[in-house]
Amino acid sequence: MSEDRTAKLPHNGDSKILTAIKDLEKKVDSLERKVDERLHDTRPIWHKVVADIAELQAGQKRLEVGQQAMLEDIGELTNTVRSVNRDQIVINDSVRRMQMDFHTIDEKLHKLTRDRQNSQT
8 A cells, every 4th residue: 555546646726635635544553553563563462362272172182082082991991891791690500509508408417317306216
């Protein structure tokens, strides 16, 4: 906006229009300078915002990776718990069979003892 655009306009004696255009150019130049100054002032802020966003995205990625690892660990833990539960069922069945065997042996022992006592009397 540094070139004088009013020089290209025909000079017909209407200086009010030319003056208004020149004033408008000055205002536009002033606004452009202010925008550049503000951009200069806010540029470090934007760089920090972009850096912060990148850091947040990296942190989110680390959280996602950690969450995936935890899900895998939970899957392994679930499989281990299932295996322990199956083993516990087998152990419980074995203990029940042993208890039934002891009960059967105990009944036979009592029967033998009674029979022996009855035969002695």
